[in-house]
Amino acid sequence: MTGKVTSGDNNLADQLMAAILGGQYQPGDFIPKEMAICRDYGLSRNQVRHHLATLVRGGIIERISGHGSRVRDFSQWQILDPAVTDWIARYGAPHPDIQREVLHFRLTVEPWVAMMAATSATAHDLVAIEEAFEGMQCCLRETGSERYNDQDVAFHIAIYRATHNIVWSQLSHVLRPSIHMLVVRSNIGTHDPLPSLDRHRELMNAIRMRQPEKARQAAVTILEGTALALGVEISDPGDSLPALLSK
Amino acid sequence: MTGKVTSGDNNLADQLMAAILGGQYQPGDFIPKEMAICRDYGLSRNQVRHHLATLVRGGIIERISGHGSRVRDFSQWQILDPAVTDWIARYGAPHPDIQREVLHFRLTVEPWVAMMAATSATAHDLVAIEEAFEGMQCCLRETGSERYNDQDVAFHIAIYRATHNIVWSQLSHVLRPSIHMLVVRSNIGTHDPLPSLDRHRELMNAIRMRQPEKARQAAVTILEGTALALGVEISDPGDSLPALLSK
DNA sequence: TACGTCATAAATGTTCAACATAGGGTAAGG
DNA sequence: CCTTACCCTATGTTGAACATTTATGACGTA
Numbered sequence: 001m002t003g004k005v006t007s008g009d010n011n012l013a014d015q016l017m018a019a020i021l022g023g024q025y026q027p028g029d030f031i032p033k034e035m036a037i038c039r040d041y042g043l044s045r046n047q048v049r050h051h052l053a054t055l056v057r058g059g060i061i062e063r064i065s066g067h068g069s070r071v072r073d074f075s076q077w078q079i080l081d082p083a084v085t086d087w088i089a090r091y092g093a094p095h096p097d098i099q100r101e102v103l104h105f106r107l108t109v110e111p112w113v114a115m116m117a118a119t120s121a122t123a124h125d126l127v128a129i130e131e132a133f134e135g136m137q138c139c140l141r142e143t144g145s146e147r148y149n150d151q152d153v154a155f156h157i158a159i160y161r162a163t164h165n166i167v168w169s170q171l172s173h174v175l176r177p178s179i180h181m182l183v184v185r186s187n188i189g190t191h192d193p194l195p196s197l198d199r200h201r202e203l204m205n206a207i208r209m210r211q212p213e214k215a216r217q218a219a220v221t222i223l224e225g226t227a228l229a230l231g232v233e234i235s236d237p238g239d240s241l242p243a244l245l246s247k
Numbered sequence: 248m249t250g251k252v253t254s255g256d257n258n259l260a261d262q263l264m265a266a267i268l269g270g271q272y273q274p275g276d277f278i279p280k281e282m283a284i285c286r287d288y289g290l291s292r293n294q295v296r297h298h299l300a301t302l303v304r305g306g307i308i309e310r311i312s313g314h315g316s317r318v319r320d321f322s323q324w325q326i327l328d329p330a331v332t333d334w335i336a337r338y339g340a341p342h343p344d345i346q347r348e349v350l351h352f353r354l355t356v357e358p359w360v361a362m363m364a365a366t367s368a369t370a371h372d373l374v375a376i377e378e379a380f381e382g383m384q385c386c387l388r389e390t391g392s393e394r395y396n397d398q399d400v401a402f403h404i405a406i407y408r409a410t411h412n413i414v415w416s417q418l419s420h421v422l423r424p425s426i427h428m429l430v431v432r433s434n435i436g437t438h439d440p441l442p443s444l445d446r447h448r449e450l451m452n453a454i455r456m457r458q459p460e461k462a463r464q465a466a467v468t469i470l471e472g473t474a475l476a477l478g479v480e481i482s483d484p485g486d487s488l489p490a491l492l493s494k
Numbered sequence: 495t496a497c498g499t500c501a502t503a504a505a506t507g508t509t510c511a512a513c514a515t516a517g518g519g520t521a522a523g524g
Numbered sequence: 525c526c527t528t529a530c531c532c533t534a535t536g537t538t539g540a541a542c543a544t545t546t547a548t549g550a551c552g553t554a
Contacts, residue, residue, distance in 0.1 A: 033535085034535070035534080049535090049536090063535070063536095064534090064535080065535050066532095066533070066534050066535055067533085067534065068533095068535080069534095069535090
């Protein structure tokens, strides 16, 4: 119901992407030619071309007529394309770079998202948030399990949607895989899940009580916890929200 | 050099999109069947199917096997897909809704982008920003012209890129068409361009001088001017940044 | 008359084979 | 050594045939 982005996981595009993210083909390299892929995967040329077109649309590869398909530089990848983000999250040798940048982005942005949610959330939104929270609480013993992580992600996404702004809602789709990645990795590095759960509860309550300032603070605390669990240092202290807001 | 998103403007996908945004086909309606399009546009079925696949990837239409292609609801459109945003900006009967939401998003976000730019901008970034500003100044007499607007857009995009964060930079690609739309429409409603230019200069200087707080303030002022020129009222004053920051 | 089943038509999905075009590499010639 | 012309390879395009899904209408039975 949350609406998976691509759902499929065995298509050619996915496998090629896994190979690319696995370093088998690096930017500048050429991936196998159409006919070779047809042979290796037992697909018709049309299918192959269709999947390659998908990669082209994501900015992953460029096709050079009469020559081949070259992997493009990371900077060319359309990482706001839900499909691309999904690939990166699933198969990503997640570039520590990308990981840090996404976290940095969330650090800047989510406190405001939390504030907006606190002012705009409807009863319907609150139900979604609470369901996710209770899902986390329920799977508490199995921390680190896929189910717990899914609920954690659902919690954050529900907050994005509660802003009732088109752009933020769509951004939540795009960020979902990245958030998932961060959640999984941060939950792995966490031994006691209780403090994290408490922080989430505080955020939920602040939104329910329509207390934007409290919600912002709670969001900052959660993200600081995430950064700590990941061992990620915020590059420039001047950028981080807590520093900015203490002025 | 700024890198157009799709560049092409006469392909089938564009024309269909123009028709959809023009209201000729509304959400829920079915667009013509493949064979009819082949006939009308003189294209091969493969070509038609390729273009339709593009629309599908943008969430614009859904194809129902054995039945036809239905226009999806606006909420399903992937407005963070550069191609989609580009279409909306070029052919858009820009839903006043979308316009307001994008402006709202920028109001929340750009002050922070300005701050980050003020702390992270390199000499190279400053050159880009200044070039755009001088471009605006140079075309001052022809306010409302395409050239003036382009420089205006380039100015804002350069600031996004100066954050040196992957996500923000990519967001600038996505927001470019939307910013363009807002710039054009707000410049139309403006008689004297000088105050706007002054506000832009102030932002540029703040970034150059590495004064984040001043940059934030300047960004807010610019956007307030835009909102005013568009006659857009910020929905919930509690959301707007100036209100939040005066606490 | 109402309802379920089956046949048919129409539209999309898939595959195959042939030809067109672009780009790079190579070899001949100056 | 440089230039030019040719050829080969891989991608781009087209057309037709076949498969699958969906809606519609005819038919028969209760």
